[in-house]
Amino acid sequence: MTTSSKFMFRASLVAVSVAAASSAYSAGFALNDHSATASGKALGGVAASNEDISASFWNPALFVNAKETTVYASGAYVMPSMDVTVNSASDAQGTDLTADGATNDSVDNTLVPAFYFAKPINDKTVAGISLNVPFGLSGDYGQDWAGRFHATETAIQDIALSFALAHRMNDWVSLGASIQVHRAEVVLESSVGAVNAPLREGVGRIEADDISYGYSLGVALEPRKGTRVGLGYRSEVDFDFKGDVKYTDVNSALAGYAKLSDASVSDSITFPSVLTLSVEQDLTPKLVLGLTAIRTGWGSMDGINIDFDSAQNNSILTFGFEDQWMYSAGLTYAYSDKLTLRTGVAMDNSPVTDEYRSARTPDGDRKWISIGGTYNFNDMTSATFAFTHVMIDDVSVNRSGLTEDSARGKLNADYESSANVVSVAMNMAF
Template sequence: MKNTSQNLFRATIIAASVAAASSTFAAGFALNDHSAAASGNALGGAAASKTDISFSFWNPALFTNAKSTTVNVSGALVMPSMDVTVTGANSADVNGAAAGGTAPLGTKAGEDPVDSTLVPAFYFAKPLSDKTVAGVSLNVPFGLSGDYGKDWAGRFHATETALQDIALSFALAHRVNDWASVGASVQIHKADIVLESAVGTPISQAGGEGIGRIEADDTSYGYSLGVMLEPKQGTRLGLGYRSQVDFDFKGDVKYTGVSSGLAANANLVNTTVTDSITLPSVMTLSMEQEISPTLTLGLSAIKTGWGDLDGLNIDFNSKQSNSVLTLDFEDQWMYSAGLTYAHSEKLTLRTGVAIDNSPVSDKYRSARTPDGDRKWISFGGTYDFSEMTSASFALTHVMIEDVSVNRTSLTEDRARGTLQADYKSSANVLSVAMNMAF
């Protein structure tokens, strides 16, 4: 068993390190694909479920679901679709440009800006006594990825955007008595960010255009706390909190295809960059109510503290002016409800719906965050091969509100020009998991 657990843990680390989370298919750029069983209920009851240890992502007290040494490995295949229609784009007003100071950039949209992506999760639980369980988990709590290509009309606003946050957690959960459990974890977060866009102007006498690419990373720390109560048989209440995580990103910027004239005019030199970014806290309040011996209702309200993330203010550590992208996110809630039906001793079926509100305001929506409100419809189930081994699956369809980017009057876009574009997006997510006890 020890060798099996070690191999699964190593495999999950490798998978997490190469996963690029799909473009904002949870509100903002949070990822909610951490449990195939929870996804089947659209996260209804996520912080109160006694199903398996994967629910510990939302509430570390739920590691007490492990009665023996347990491994849970989950993977979610995110299959997004995004249709971008550019209705207008102009380059920046650069000194030396032709009459009028700007140049039209056409209406070419990015080709396939989002790709299918596998989001992994890993959980390991080891009971230390009848009441206390130690747990280890590996997750990707936040992620963002989009690549429009280098020749689309909005290239001065974004060509490529990527953010990935990998969290390794160490938890302890304790069963206080028959109706109460508590838990806590400490987390190590490793985050990487890529920001690429065109720079300059297509007008040759103003120096032309090139590409600037920023790559930066940082390691930081967070924690989670949780409690689960069962005041009467069949009624479970759960509250989980994951802390915000503060990053001080350091990296470098490299320019390609930049003429000497443009480099001199705009102070574009390969150099180091820094920026401080806070990834938000997440609070989950859930209830599970057994309606009958075979039917259970799950409800969740999840608050993400997006208000801590005000935007980007990248310091180039050179004569170049800081690059500012205001996000002005607002704290938002996700609401979900799910039903679990015990079809037989071996097969459990699930379904759920959710409303996931976007933190993005119309004023500051950008090509890097073309985000809208979401509605989920989920189906799933669990099949018990034996008392020790089970497999879970879920299929979620995410309907995303049609949104528009209207970057025509913001001072921070003076070097980017203007962009107007309409976005139509949706996603399907297929999740599978194995839960093995030893």
């Protein structure tokens, strides 16, 4: 990886922290805080919104909201909480590890950024650029907890730079499209071997990355004044990850038995498509109702099947993800010429099934409650604030009978999670 790309990853502060598995904010490991405006209404009506250019993440046609050169910068500060109770755990030889317990410091606060720039080319066409983090997760259980043979650290970082064009066909139809360059990294770490002699235990760490491409399409309609409909589609992104695995504290007995040695690794993973359908209705001159349904094609991610450029057997982790929907409803109220208020609720269904839930994917269904607002300093500049409380269903990880866990042992653990998210943004026109 080049120095410049390393800087981009560090500067974007992509790590979203719910223990080694999923973002606290959205089901799976999708990130949905790309706009403080949208977050304040729990994404209700987002793909049909006429408020600002940040809705273009879900529908590129909405870059037509820019009447002048516009910059929108948003950041979400995620404050997750997670309690893990280890009911039972053992290594591959059956040695009981339950007493080692769970880690207490695997969840950290973090910041997720988003940036948009729009430049009208003429009265009907707008060019746009955006930088987003569509997918991300980061968590570190540490190397001493009871489930360390299943996971110690997991991270995914996906940064997308998009180039878009949006065109207003007439008074009620707008179209948009973008091409995207994605830069992604994956980190997978866990203990290997067994606790007792002769194998003992060591640590294996995989780091891999790739650059890939995607696209988005969108249409925004206003069939009658005050009624807006939007449909946006973000494509799947195919990654061919390449990197290496490095082992530490692996003795000769373990290295010989499991054929462990530092080596190159590869795996192909498809990040899912996202389809967003929204409706906005002006109920009064000041009050707007927004509804959204988002379908994420998680079924494209069948799992991890890491191929080692050595004699070591492939490392397999089945995800068993299912395509899922998120539903939301939001209200926007123009309190005055200066102040706009928002609120919303959402239900975000997890793609993870009970059978394949793991220490790397301890994900549960989420419910959001959001509030927010925008203050207009003048016709050119505004500031937006949003607060979201995310309630995550309690889930259990029960890894006791899968063939792919033969070298990992068994784990039974309960997870209790929640999160608070504060989002702020500045919108400036020139």
